[in-house]
Amino acid sequence: MLRFILTRVSLIIPTFIGITLLTFFLIRLVPGDPIETMAGERGIDPARHELLRKEYGFDRPILVQYGIYIARVLQGDLSKSVITQAPVLDEFLALFPATIELAVCAILFALVIGLPAGILAAVRRNSIFDHGVMGISLAGYSMPIFWWGLILILLFSVQFDLTPVSGRIDVLYYIEPVTGFLLIDSLFFSEDEGAFRSALAHLILPTIVLGTVPLAVIARMTRSAMLEVLGEDYIRTAKAKGLSRFRIIALHALRNALIPVVTVIGLQVGVLFTGAILTETIFSWPGVGKWLIEAIFRRDYPVLQGGVLLLGIVVMTVNLLVDLAYGLINPRIRHTR
Amino acid sequence: MALVEIENLSVEFPTQGGIMRAVDGVSLRLEEGEVLGVVGESGSGKSVTMLALMGLIPFPGRVRADKLSFNGRDLLTISDKDRRKLTGKDVAMIFQEPTTSLNPSFTVGFQLTETLRLHEGMDRKAAERRAVELLGQVGIPSPESRLSAYPHQLSGGMNQRVMIAMAIACNPKLLIADEPTTALDVTIQAQILDLLMTLQKERRMGLVMITHNMGVVADTAKRVMVMYAGQIMEERSADDLFASPQHPYTAALLAALPERSEGGRLATIPGVVPGLYDRPKGCLFSPRCAYATEHSRHVRPDLRPWAGGHIRCHYPLGDPNRNAEIQHDHPVGTEAAS
Structure with missing residues (x-):
């Protein structure tokens, strides 16, 4: 019984990695970013856009972003919503x-x-x-x-x-x-x-x-x-x-x-x-x-x-x-x- | 009064290709405490006959008979409710595959006490005590601890013992054993047969032993009924039947026994039991019969009294005139023509 549970729990790890990969990369394939959507139809000054991207870390190489995200998740930190700023x-x-x-x-x-x-x-x-x-x-x-x-x-x-x-x-x-x-x-x-x-x-x-x-x-x-x-x-x-x-x-x-x-x-x-x-x-x-x-x-x-x-x-x-x-x-x- | 009286029983199953007649005009009587062997190949209707007696013919099967009675009760007009009071109590049945015949999701104890509580109205405690007794009687070691076992934890032989314990739980007047040893190892087969015969003698219950194994019949039955394609071919006392079979089919079955083989190749019966589409017009065995004639291929013989029993054959083996009759009727079978 214990062995059964352990086997099942160990299967969670690859599933877990799969979910993070899929969600992380799929949403980034979609055109646009949170800053543009926040700005809405008025648009945003490119310089300010660049500044905000830097602030949120979206300017770094995508693999680095993924690494940071995984490191945070492993520490139990799912970070905050970009829009509402709530955890x-x-x-x-x-x-x-x-x-x-x-x-x-x-x-x-x-x-x-x-x-x-x-x-x-x-x-x-x-x-x-x-x-x-x-x-x-x-x-x-x-x-x-x-x-x-x-x-x-x-x-x-x-x-x-x-x-x-x-x-x-x-x-x-x-x-x-x-x-x-x-x-x-x-x-x-x-x-x-x-x-x-x-x-x-x-x-x-x-x-x-x-x-x-x-x-x-x-x-x-x-x-x-x-x-x-x-x-x-x-x-x-x-x-x-x-x-x-x-x-x-x-x-x-x-x-x-x-x-x-x-x-x-x-x-x-x-x-x-x-x-x-x-x-x-x-x-x-x-x-x-x-x-x-x-x-x-x-x-x-x-x-x-x-x-x-x-x-x-x-x-x-x-x-x-x-x-x-x-x-x-x-x-x-x-x-x- | 006979324990079981069946007259002209037929069981039909409608299929897409037409009506399949599994049992065709079977009549039989069984006295109290009598042991009857029912023999035949697969598909000969021996199980279906007994399932009809038990009222277990699955939908959409149709059962028809001139008489079908058990212990004086007419089973053709009985209500479902009254019938259920008989089945499992006065008539019980055990099946070929003990392991699949027990419910895998319930313990042996539950399945055994269920019958006792239903038919004997025992409470849980009393039923469990009785269940332990029964498991002991059928030769299961340490019966107390077996009550909580599931069927998959027991061997086939043990499961068949559990089935037997369940069947005899309410002291039935008739026990129908449908190929009770076919799925078991040879060593276990003898044990189970011994057990059944011991229980039969102790309790003086009627026993119907359905089998395709002539050896099993020889060991157990006093009277034998040989069935073929839903019909009774021959019926007489076991001793007579083994000493001098009267029907060519019985003789062929006996000749196929390894014990009776006289060196060389084991005898076989060529061909298969007729199905829905190739049911012969005349004698049902005629396509495979070595003594078939033009007459027997076109005219179906009736079941008639013969040599202390009954036979359904134009040319019984013990008939002194049979050679002349066969020659007169234009022989077509291999033996008769030569």
Whole structure:
């Protein structure tokens, strides 16, 4: 077990180097620099531009810049945003709860609907329900997130006026961040009754938009894993024992079908953060995704480099945890060293 | 009253190429405490017959019979709920691949106590005590510590013992063993057969031994049913069948036994069991039969009483007139023509 964890952790190092290389060089390939973007359309006097470039160190050879950046990162310093002058880590920590809140709701939404749908589709294979679930999930999987988000806004917010269009909570409420998770803060630490409802209402559409792709993947994966398991010899044994159909499906089959599904859920965490960047932009959700997009537009090199690196670490950690959980549900892995 | 009565059972599976008849007009009776051997090649319908008795024919298979009863209960009209009370309790089954027949995600103890808690209404403690007893009875060393083992931690032989313990947990009146030793080492095969026979005698339970191994039948069964392409070809007492087989197919199966080989090459039966598309019009065995005639290729023989048992053949080997009859019917088989 310890060896397994150490092997996995040692794999983080090359991934880590890869992320720094990619973010560092890719953003510098984009024309323009932070100073030009700050100056905006008025332009900037070339002499002053040169002076500022020197001040920020952008005039040095690119490899030297990379070396300095890596040296700082290794000391735990992700440096400051060129635009706001606030430390990147502080900004990330302030915004990350909003992203987690959205991501957790999205994955829960995907699980609560995707798992039962996949199971039922497998049990009633080739039925109308099965074809329906598979068709809808294929459509959901293929749907561009930004388009799906706009359609939902047009339908539920604009046409029926059921849900708010953007943001995390109504402007009427101000919630002092305690945990940073608005649902929790508004429910337990706010006097305002309506605050929680408002926070919840703001979550609905982003959750659906961000959860659609994972939902489709989970439903399809659950179905195919279930179908495979239902054909196994031990399911015949369970039937031969006289167990009820429900017990066979919900216990004997599902326990085994969950093994590949859990892996897929782990992989979806990465997809979720990618999706969060789009979803947060559509719904003006003040999270890490929107922050990164703005960093790209402003050529805010430190924010982009630091933010992507931190997200990368989160994704790797979650995947490690998922792999550990994998051992919990799969005894064949638990006992092999 | 017989323990099992099956009359004219047929099991069909619709496939894209048409209807596949896996079991075709099988009838059998089994008395309490009787040991029946069911023999046949792969695809002869022997397992499917027993799965039909257990109610385990997978969708979209169709089961039809004039009579299908167990211990006086009509299995054709029984509700699913009542049927589940029988399966696993009064009728139990063990399978060919012990390792894949046990659920890899649950401990041996869980899988064993599950049956006891369901059918006998035992609480966890009592079921565990009984499970330890059962594991001891099937010859598993240090049974207490095995309760928490997973199937992948045990050998194939041990897993088959666990399967047997699970099957006999509720003292079934009938145990169906579907090729219980095929996947095991030869040394372990004998142990498992011994165990099954000991348990059968102790508990006086009916035992159906499905196998393609004539040797296993010789060691265990009192009565033998030989199946081919979903039909019963011959059925009689084991002693008679081994001494003087009446059906050419039985004779060919026996001749293929290494023990019976008279030096030289081992005898084989040329050809394969007919499938969905090449099912013969006449006797199902006629394409491979050494004594086939024009008559047997066009007219399917009925199962008829013969020499203390039953046979489905126009020309039983023990029939004194058979040579004359074969000659009269235009022989086409290799033996008969010569």
